[in-house]
Amino acid sequence: MERLNLPFIAKRRSECKLTLQEMAESLGFRNASTYLKYEKGEYDFKANHLPILAKKLKCGLHELFMIIFLLF
Structure with missing residues (x-):
């Protein structure tokens, strides 16, 4: 799960x-x-936000995600 x-x-x-305002x-x-509410997780970023975030943050899309391992 990512x-x-x-x-x-x-x-x-x-x-x-x-700055927060620039973002x-x-x-x-x-x-x-x-x-800030998005960055803190109060709201969820939408799919169309992700390419913009990656460009502004000068990173790859994959870097915006973390993998969570679930053990059952």
């Missing part, structure tokens, strides 16, 4: 010196607070 690696997204944004505007949001 999930978005939200800590990676936040860390990478900081490394790239991108919000790139995804079509008005407010930094809206983007």
